[in-house]
Amino acid sequence: MKKTNNSVLSQYRGALMGISIILIIVFHFTDDCHYYSYHFSGWISFFWRYISSSSVDAFLFFSGLGLYYSMKKRSDVRSFYIRRLKRILIPYCIVAVPSYILLDVCVDKTGWGEAIKDFTFITFFSDGDRLYWYIGLMLLCYLIYPYIFQIVDSARDAIDGEIRLISMVSAVTVLALVIALYEKEVFGNVNIALLRLPVFIAGCFYGRSSYEKRESYWKWLILFALSGYLLTMLPSGSPIFARYVTGIFNISCCAGIAWIFSQLSMRPVIRILEWFGAHSLELYLVHVTIRKFMKGAAFYTCRLRYELVLVCSSIVVAWILQILVRYITDHMIKEKR
Template identity: 30%
Template sequence: MRKNISWNLVSKYRTELMGCSILGIILFHWYENCMIHGKSINFILHLFSLGNRFVEVFLILSGMGLYYSFKKQENIKTFYLRRITKLLPTYLILGIPYWIYFDCFLNKMNIGQVFIDISFISFITEGNRRFWFIGLILGLYLFFPIFYKIIYKNVNEWIGVGEILILYFLTTILIWKSSPTVYANIEVAWGRIPCFIVGIVLGKSIFEKKRIGLKTFLGIGIGLLGVFWGLKISEHVLITNIINRSLFGIVLGLIFLLILIIMMNALECFLIYEKFIRKILAFLGNITMEVYILHVAFRSIFDYPAEIGKYMILIGASILIAIPVNRIGKYIVNINRLRR
């Protein structure tokens, strides 16, 4: 166990943190299933409702990881090829058969609907949120080099962050004013973009192995108080949504992230953690995207099961199928590397 906690621990535990993120999302989806079927919500399920904030943890980790990768190899073509071959084949391998089954067989629609759904057009036009997170990640990958250049062209990177966030909030207002329906459809993804931006900035702290000091905790504490105050006084729907989805998301994402790395650092000396828990988290962290897509697909096919036994079977099946799909994805990535 290290007494001095540094941001570099995020890099050290990144795979395990990804595993924690997918577990949090899985537990949140079980809470959501129980809500859909009108089940009584006990204290434990209320805790699971916080699991949706692990999306923010994942986005912060993604921003940090992309900074680290781009810093070592600032080649935009290579960057895009690596990201596309890492995510898109997995999504298409799982998404195409799912949408064909769901649209053409279950709902008797034509093949054109499959294209509309798999391309995320229906997410924007109809609010179809089935795989919204994949669409968000693809979009963030696309714009990452631009974000990176804006942030790090300044002497102080937070000036660049301010420029991006001002543009982001102005664009948010424009979307909301011009089409409230489109905004309502996409806000689950759109509202989380600032978390990714914060992750890019914190990537520098990981790269430079900066210490997590008192200023970090004070900043998060002030941010949390600011969010609560903002939610209390806000009387505008859009402002309330921005505070809750974006600002509260950043604060909670950072709180969860810090709690996890401090816990992992403290538990390293325990054999049960090193030999069992850490390996499970790392295993899940390596198949995060596959498990996410599969369990979301199975939820919709099997009517969002609320019974714990049925839900565990669903998750188990998702993990089992995720393993070979992950291997296929790695094979495609390796082929791309050999061609370069």
């Protein structure tokens, strides 16, 4: 048996993000089955209730982990913001601008003002528009990351780092509780993003542990066992409890999968998963967009034939989108030179 340390998650980060985007697509299918009460039983019901959208937590965790490596390699904050904003805003603009024009201006007839508010995430807070909510959350995470990095990197040792992590997660949790208590409507709109900030913060702290190759991989066994037990208490009336438990369980499973990858020769499988991981942002944008329009046109993706069309078209269009994004990015670099 090969010896592993905390860097194993970084080593297989691309493949794990590939698994995560696949599971998100599966969740959307189960969510449609639940919404339309179509074959909502068996593994579909189990997945929707206990796994749900927790793979998004894995994305945020691995984003935080990867950002630590990126900042250690190149600590210039201005350069960090430019690189990250280009990476997320270029594909977002390509997909979201025509989508909101079609949805708000052409279909719903709510006008350009509504399209602009949707695009800038204003309606996410006011009306709960969640079409591209993940992009808004990632923009926030990128904005605050340099400050989180300073907190993570200035920790004296692992214990000091864990105390800081617990303190930051507790602060976000208290904020969520206050909003849920006094602004229930706002909490209903933003909890999908707010309750995922802790897992991003945890990924930032784990990034240092991974970077320094600490040997505390055994902690994942404890988290897996504890979260697995707490899963039996779902569904829960507390969205905070449910979000935290499913998120911890999902990331613990990712740690287990990374360990399996490190022990077995699975390069062909890993390469396929890495392709999905490399295209994950584009897949997310394209998938939720095509799904939105298909449902609007009464091609309900709870039905398997329509789901297959959705998945296949998402993969093809996401591949084209990444080529387009790369072309625009390269063109911008050439002009800058």
